[in-house]
Amino acid sequence: MAVDHAAAEVDHLAAERAAARFDVEAMKIAWAGSRHAVDVADRMARLVASDPVFRKDNRTMLSRKDLFKDTLRKAAHAWKRIVELRLTEEEASLLRQYVDQPGYVDLHWGMFVPAIKGQGTEEQQKKWLPLAYKFQIIGCYAQTELGHGSNVQGLETTATFDPMTDEFVIHSPTLTSSKWWPGGLGKASTHAVVYARLITEGKDYGIHGFIVQLRSLEDHSPLPGVTLGDIGGKFGSGAYNSMDNGVLRFDHVRIPRDQMLMRLSQVTREGKYVQSDVPKQLLYGTMVYVRQSIVADASKALSRAVCIAVRYSAIRKQFGSQDGGPETQVLNYRTQQSRLFPLLASAYAFRFVGDWLNWLYTDVTQKLEVKDYSTLQEAHACTAGLKAVTTSATADAIEECRKLCGGHGYLNSSGLPELFAVYVPACTYEGDNVVLLLQVARILMKTVSQLTSGKQPVGTMAYMGKVQHLMQSKCAVKTEAFEARALRMAVNCAQNIGQASNQEEGFYERSPDLLEAAVAHIQLIIVTKFIEKVHQDIPGHGVKEQLQNLCNVYALYTLHKHLGDFLATGSLTPKQGALANEQLGKLYAQVRPNAVALVDAFNYTDHYLGSVLGRYDGNVYPALYEEAWKDPLNETVVPEGYHEYLRPLLKQQLKLSRL
Ligand SMILES: CCCCCCCCCC/C=C\CCCCCCCCCC(=O)SCCNC(=O)CCNC(=O)[C@H](O)C(C)(C)COP(=O)(O)OP(=O)(O)OC[C@H]1O[C@@H](n2cnc3c(N)ncnc32)[C@H](O)[C@@H]1OP(=O)(O)O
Numbered sequence: 001m002a003v004d005h006a007a008a009e010v011d012h013l014a015a016e017r018a019a020a021r022f023d024v025e026a027m028k029i030a031w032a033g034s035r036h037a038v039d040v041a042d043r044m045a046r047l048v049a050s051d052p053v054f055r056k057d058n059r060t061m062l063s064r065k066d067l068f069k070d071t072l073r074k075a076a077h078a079w080k081r082i083v084e085l086r087l088t089e090e091e092a093s094l095l096r097q098y099v100d101q102p103g104y105v106d107l108h109w110g111m112f113v114p115a116i117k118g119q120g121t122e123e124q125q126k127k128w129l130p131l132a133y134k135f136q137i138i139g140c141y142a143q144t145e146l147g148h149g150s151n152v153q154g155l156e157t158t159a160t161f162d163p164m165t166d167e168f169v170i171h172s173p174t175l176t177s178s179k180w181w182p183g184g185l186g187k188a189s190t191h192a193v194v195y196a197r198l199i200t201e202g203k204d205y206g207i208h209g210f211i212v213q214l215r216s217l218e219d220h221s222p223l224p225g226v227t228l229g230d231i232g233g234k235f236g237s238g239a240y241n242s243m244d245n246g247v248l249r250f251d252h253v254r255i256p257r258d259q260m261l262m263r264l265s266q267v268t269r270e271g272k273y274v275q276s277d278v279p280k281q282l283l284y285g286t287m288v289y290v291r292q293s294i295v296a297d298a299s300k301a302l303s304r305a306v307c308i309a310v311r312y313s314a315i316r317k318q319f320g321s322q323d324g325g326p327e328t329q330v331l332n333y334r335t336q337q338s339r340l341f342p343l344l345a346s347a348y349a350f351r352f353v354g355d356w357l358n359w360l361y362t363d364v365t366q367k368l369e370v371k372d373y374s375t376l377q378e379a380h381a382c383t384a385g386l387k388a389v390t391t392s393a394t395a396d397a398i399e400e401c402r403k404l405c406g407g408h409g410y411l412n413s414s415g416l417p418e419l420f421a422v423y424v425p426a427c428t429y430e431g432d433n434v435v436l437l438l439q440v441a442r443i444l445m446k447t448v449s450q451l452t453s454g455k456q457p458v459g460t461m462a463y464m465g466k467v468q469h470l471m472q473s474k475c476a477v478k479t480e481a482f483e484a485r486a487l488r489m490a491v492n493c494a495q496n497i498g499q500a501s502n503q504e505e506g507f508y509e510r511s512p513d514l515l516e517a518a519v520a521h522i523q524l525i526i527v528t529k530f531i532e533k534v535h536q537d538i539p540g541h542g543v544k545e546q547l548q549n550l551c552n553v554y555a556l557y558t559l560h561k562h563l564g565d566f567l568a569t570g571s572l573t574p575k576q577g578a579l580a581n582e583q584l585g586k587l588y589a590q591v592r593p594n595a596v597a598l599v600d601a602f603n604y605t606d607h608y609l610g611s612v613l614g615r616y617d618g619n620v621y622p623a624l625y626e627e628a629w630k631d632p633l634n635e636t637v638v639p640e641g642y643h644e645y646l647r648p649l650l651k652q653q654l655k656l657s658r659l
Pocket residue numbers: 082088089092093096105106107109110111141143144149150151152153183281282284285287288290293376377380428429430431432435439443
């Protein structure tokens with residue numbers, strides 16, 4: 001008798017959901033932040049999913065040109081819906097998230113507008129922002145060049161003030177000074193915030209931002225002196241290829257003086273350079289803003305991958321039980337759990353640390369408005385470090401989820417290859433992760449060096465003030481072990497650097513250790529913020545208990561993975577390390593019955609997940625089967641090329657065999 005496997009799989013997910021020991025609706029609120037956040041996300045997700053223009057299941061099969069046109073169409077349609085429905089900013093940005101296709105709008109809203117807000121004077125904001133808000137101009141963020149990305153001070157584009165005409169002359173003096181990578185620049189943008197070396201009265205004052213028009217507002221052709229285009233195809237099919245990352249060269253392009261962004265410093269009519277009393281690091285403010293939003297995005301990308309892998313692992317069965325009973329769901333294998341549940345826990349951990357980082361960023365912004373710059377360094381260290389650690393972990397985790405889904409995970413229809421390809425550049429853009437961690441390490445070294453002078457560290461570095469205690473104690477408490485590990489690694493680095501003939505040389509020699517010290521510090525922040533979250537009042541049956549479990553999984557898994565650090569610094573004994581591992585196994589057993597419900601709490605539509613393996617209804621096999629037939633290769637039974645290349649070959653073999 002034929003068994004309807006498909007129906008059995010569907011029942012399987014229902015059974016998983018019924019077995020969950022907590023209130024999923026309440027967990028949705030804990031994940032999203034509030035009832036309101038759940039409702040608005042739900043509404044926007046459904047709006048997108050039900051609109052045929054936002055279809056994305058065919059994306060990996062489109063040519064680059066068709067994919068780009070599809071992106072323009074989706075962006076225009078999204079804007080039309082935003083205006084028609086009078087969506088709020090919150091609703092509009094959720095709508096953009098669920099459209100789920102990188103495009104010029106991300107850089108327009110995400111970097112061009114914030115750069116003008118952060119670095120423009122009130123007058124400049126009044127002039128440019130209304131145009132940008134109504135899409136009467138489209139902007140991008142043109143900082144990186146062919147020769148320099150990480151080293152911003154090394155950029156070569158020049159902006160030379162000409163007092164005769166009251167203009168800046170923007171010029172690309174070398175090939176390596178060509179702007180290279182800015183998203184939206186290649187084909188869509190009409191304007192850019194261009195970062196260039198300001199030269200006035202014969203002196204180079206370093207990097208500053210300028211608003212430069214690139215294309216005609218009449219016919220979109222490049223303005224005189226401007227050469228620009230797309231830099232070419234990128235990693236993976238579909239994926240980030242929807243974005244027109246661009247190249248841009250200037251040949252003595254003139255802009256009015258008032259298009260220099262003048263909040264941080266000014267050039268007078270006479271050509272005098274005037275520095276405001278604000279720290280010059282505010283020039284990097286747009287990057288700080290985007291880095292904090294990238295941390296929030298890490299939890300979104302990771303939770304999508306984990307949702308697919310958990311649901312599919314509950315459906316997928318391999319091998320029978322010992323007594324010849326039904327086959328085992330792969331989710332029941334201990335190895336599957338020990339690979340998957342830490343990723344599930346990380347998704348929640350990154351979500352909560354992302355919320356905290358958003359709070360920190362808002363707090364710093366408010367302080368800056370009243371000229372309080374005391375938390376600028378903290379904001380830089382936290383955004384840079386958390387961006388680096390969460391994006392690296394997420395990129396690795398998406399690939400691990402692909403492997404957790406076996407062969408089917410490698411199909412585009414699983415959604416995982418495209419998710420990976422779209423996601424991995426997050427480890428590079430907005431600051432290469434190693435470069436950012438070294439920034440954190442510099443701040444750690446500075447903090448350690450100030451400990452002897454009695455200066456008490458604050459914010460996320462405050463634990464370093466407990467130096468006497470943390471350097472000596474054996475740690476029984478979990479957070480204390482994380483604190484001791486981070487502090488001792490930092491102090492070891494500082495001592496080794498201190499022995500070098502000069503500090504810079506010492507820093508350079510010790511940079512691999514410094515990276516690890518920075519990671520330890522950032523992991524401490526993630527663990528601490530997760531613990532703070534579970535100490536809050538969290539309503540809903542069983543929700544707090546589940547989050548407590550996940551928090552323990554995240555902390556103990558991190559500890560297990562970096563046990564070498566904990567042992568080498570004497571922050572834990574080998575026995576404590578072994579006990580932690582034992583405990584981890586027990587925690588996985590507690591997560592197991594709740595796993596499917598824990599990913600349901602992300603509340604993702606099938607459209608957003610974009611995965612036949614992660615379908616809410618669990619109907620995986622019919623969907624995989626159907627999806628295969630949609631491939632353009634299956635449009636004809638006999639493939640194109642048969643008559644040119646297969647038939648002659650086969651005929652030739654036939655003739656040979658007859659000889
Ligand atoms: C209503 C409708 C709505 C519609 C909805 C649409 C919604 C869409 C929204 C989308 C939102 C967001 C999405 C955004 C999309 C993102 C897509 C990706 C885009 C990617 C873009 C880019 O990549 S842009 C380019 C990024 N480039 C980098 O990151 C370069 C990295 N390098 C650097 O940052 C710097 O060069 C460096 C920090 C590494 C070194 O700089 P420098 O040499 O100048 O400094 P020092 O090391 O000498 O340090 C000097 C002191 O300055 C301190 N410092 C350094 N940086 C900062 C900082 N950022 N802030 C504060 N302080 C800083 C440093 O600590 C030193 O301090 P002291 O020791 O005290 O002197």
